Amino acid sequence: MSEIYDVIVLGAGVMGSCAAYQLSRKGKKVLLIEQFNLGHSKGSSHGATRIIRFAHTDHIYLPLAKEAYKEWDELSRISGDLLYKSCGLLWVGSPESTKKRADVLKSFDVDHEVLKGEEINSRFPHLDYDSSWHGLYDPKAGFVHADRALKAAQSVFLSNSGTIVENQKIVKIESSGDLVEVYSMTSKFTCKKLVVTAGTWLKSIFSDLNIHAEPELIGLTFWKVTKNHKNFLPANKSPVMIMSDNCEELFMIPDADYPGEIKFGVHIGVPIHPDKKDEIEPPKWTVDFPAEHIKKYIKDVDFTEPTRKVSCMYTMTKDHNYILDVHPKYPNIIIGGGFSGSGFKFGAIVGKILARMALGESQEGLNLGEAVHIFVIWRTEKDYCDSFFAMDSATSSLTPEPTLPENKSTGAGSDVKNTTESVPPTWEEAQKAGFTRNGWRRALKKAKKISLRPVLRAKERELRREKRKKAKEEGTFVPKAKKYRMSESVNKNRICIDLDFSSLMNIDDLKGTMNQVNFSYGINRRMENPFQFHLCGIDETMMKVAKQKKFFQNWDVNIHGEKKLDDLFKPEEIVYLCAESENVLETLDENKIYVIGGLLDHNHHKEYCYNIAKTKGYGHARLPISEHIQLGSRKVLTINQVFEILGKFYTTSDWKETLLSVIPQRKLVSNDSSNCSSENEDPDPES
Ligand SMILES: Cc1cc2nc3c(=O)[nH]c(=O)nc-3n(C[C@H](O)[C@H](O)[C@H](O)COP(=O)(O)OP(=O)(O)OC[C@H]3O[C@@H](n4cnc5c(N)ncnc54)[C@H](O)[C@@H]3O)c2cc1C
Structure with missing residues (x-):
């Protein structure tokens, strides 16, 4: 053996x-x-x-x-x-990006300095950056x-x-x-x-x-120092550098590899098979970008021709x-x-x-x-990558970003199928599709954030578990509220959220709407006798947003997909709840279907639902707010607030008690004028 x-x-x-x-x-x-x-x-x-x-x-x-x-x-x-060798790092870029990096170092209590424009050049005489550049200096x-x-x-x-x-x-x-x-x-x-x-x-x-x-081929170039050599010596604290230019990220190491030469690299490569590294030349821009940067911003270096070129591989x-x-x-x-x-x-x-x-x-x-x-490792598995990249683009496709020419469908088991766009997996593809390097990087960053969410959520779950365990040991544990099913409920009142408004909203409002629907669902599930809850008018875009948020899975709700109110209920059954209605809701009637408009208002679509109700011949009513309490601002509430009010009223049969317990204190009239917030300051998007 x-x-x-x-x-x-x-x-x-x-x-x-x-x-x-x-x-x-x-x-x-x-x-x-x-x-x-x-x-x-x-x-x-x-x-x-x-x-x-x-x-x-x-x-x-x-x-x-x-x-x-x-x-x-x-x-x-x-x-x-x-x-x-600690000769310091100077990371030059825009003032905003420099500040962000400085903030990260600050939050970890790491020694650093921010140098602005001219300050860079007076500290390092071989450099010549203008005032649009800031530099983060990391001395260690x-x-x-x-x-x-x-x-x-x-x-x-x-x-x-x-x-x-x-x-x-x-x-x-x-x-x-x-x-x-x-x-x-x-x-x-x-x-x-x-x-x-x-x-x-x-x-x-x-x-x-x-x-x-993915293996990527990276080209490195070396450039000859022509004068003032001492300024390029690490022994004299000539710093290594990263240059985050508008389009590309370069890095530079002063005179350390070969005497009298500085080393440059572009932090982006081209796909390659690892066994073919020595058969392929790095692209021309691995020379052009450094040459251009040296010409503009670094003195005393010959930018006409690199002294040598070498290649190396990244695994991205x-x-x-x-x-x-x-x-x-x-x-x-x-x-x-x-x-x-x-x-x-x-x-x-x-x-x-x-x-x-x-x-x-x-x-x-x-x-x-x-x-x-x-x-x-699982976050790098291709199916997972493909699905979150596709999900990301499913939502970003609503904004005018460049699109890839090639259709990429998502992997098996992915939530969002038949997505026609995908974030660029390679720079070459992205370039063809009209992405700038920065745009491409932004897309990658966004994807990265998304990829981290499950990990962070898993951590949060773990923390919650620990907290629960501790609370149990200390005898302070309060068990989670029980969830109830519609079929077992004696409450036969019906509520429907009409989601047939996605064409009127941007992606953020769509997401906001879905969040409010989710809150409403949570309220219903916790009611001892939940309402008979319906969702309708969910078009493809809205459905994508919901699925991206993992909503609707195993929900105890009547989800009617794209079907509209008219397809489901008779006009005479419908009571559309709109703040502008002259009718006041006094009680709940099991023969009616109470409809909440799933439209985030932001004041752009005042009276929209009210006008629909009138033209379609639906009944309509407003909540009896002014009859019981005084609001400091317009009587417009979020979807889930309306839902909660109906739920509370079902159990208390008391409008005043209900309204006071659901409507945030800050919305009520106060004698203290400093407590009055304007509608625009209200953090909840309103429906
Ligand atoms: C141009 C360039 C500049 C860089 N600059 C920086 C920088 O400034 N700072 C920084 O921190 N990082 C930098 N990096 C990144 C850093 O160099 C790499 O992340 C690091 O070297 C990766 O090391 P590794 O051991 O994973 O891979 P490798 O060095 O490639 O080692 C893997 C080894 O596995 C061997 N191997 C593979 N398959 C087999 C097999 N089947 N059987 C036996 N052996 C096998 C390979 O031959 C190889 O020797 C740079 C990289 C490049 C290319």
Whole structure:
């Protein structure tokens, strides 16, 4: 029987090398397998430098960055090589984006400065930005000595009795029971746990998972410093830079890779097969964008021609966040990937996290914030990505954004089918469709937010569970209100929300309307004797919004789809509730159907429902508000407030008590004029 390793790490890039190093520190028997020779340049971790920084637009990376610095310090100490250089980072961009980034650093108590226009140039004499630029300065940032860091992790690993096998491409992985077997063309290796850190090859290794972790080719260029060389030296605190221009994001590392040259990259690539990296030239704009930027804003550098060009690969997830998770089917396989062009700086801490995951240890003692909850693999599964991207565009399609030429239907099981638009999966497609780079990035960001929602919701659920448990222990637990079904209700009064107004509303109002319908549903479910509740006039757009919000699933409501009031009820049965009606509702009658207009008013459509009722010959009535209380503003209420009033009145038969308990105090007349709010200040959209 072949030797059994505690852990095999597949892939000796920065992530795999650091995971192996961290595992070896725990005294485990570890094998690190690499398909090429160590230090090769066919993946993502080669080269002399990678930027390290606190500054991030997304706060989830801040705790991770703090832990990463600690781990690089530790590896520097053990290896005796100082693995990063703090020369500062200057991130230039618009005043707004700079402020946002500064706010993130501020909220994590991280040292930083904001430099405005001229202040940038007086601090850094080789720069020439005008007043439209602001810069965020992160003094601790700088660059990791990438190749040295890789070597340091591998050397410490070897000196801790780790084993490295080079030039063995793993072609098959089998997990059976407690063991995992990995096969190259010539050998088989066995382990208890497998950590896969295969960079751009991740997707091909786990083709069955169908994840979105796309290889992209990135072009790097080097440019000659012609004068004032001292201004470009990291030793003189010449900063690494990120330039968020209108259309693209560039990064620059001062004189560190090759003497007298600075390195530029464009933080966007083109799709590639990872085995074809050296056969394809990066596109021309990987030279043009830096040249243009240098020409405009950086002095004393020859922008006419780069001195050298090299390429590298990113592994991009759709939301640009990473994957640190257990294989969904095999708990003894751990996956680290999708580092989306920004992972090197975190290598040392990612290695530690992966090592702990492989050994089944908790991440206690590490302050990782939300990161590990977010870096779950399922959010990168293609079906999931496709469905949330499609959902996002299903709503955004109502606004005049550019559209992709190609129709992409959503994956099986998706809520929104037959969607004709999709957010661009690649820059090339987006470009053809007329997206600017910023527009494309915005779309990606939006999708990212959406992708995080389920994770955050799961966290909220967990917190609620804990709170409930604590309340039970402390004897303060109040059980959730029981829910009642319409069929068991003695209340035969009927209420219908007429949703036949989607053509009059924008997407935000549609969403607002659906939220109010949802609140109304909640009210009905909690009534001991719920109303016979109907929804009608739901066109395709409204239905999409409802489904996107996961409404209507298993609802105890008569949902009539696109059918309109006329299709369902006789005109003489209908009582349309409108604030403008001269008729006053006095009581509820089981022979009538009380209709609430599902139209968010915002004062644009005054009397709309009233006019419909009159022209169609429906009955109409207003709630007896002025008869019982005095409102400080127009007697227009939200859909759910009207619903709640009807519900309360059903149980109390007392209009005054009902109105006082439902209508917010701020809407009532007060003698204290400072308490009067105008309608426009009212945060609830009104119907
Ligand atoms: C141009 C460029 C600039 C960057 N700049 C920065 C930066 O400034 N700051 C920053 O933090 N990050 C940066 N990054 C990102 C960072 O370099 C990557 O996120 C990181 O190197 C990814 O490491 P990895 O170990 O996941 O992948 P890799 O380095 O690609 O390692 C994966 C390894 O797995 C091996 N492998 C794959 N399949 C198999 C198999 N079947 N059998 C055996 N071995 C296999 C591969 O050969 C490879 O060696 C940059 C990346 C690029 C390309």
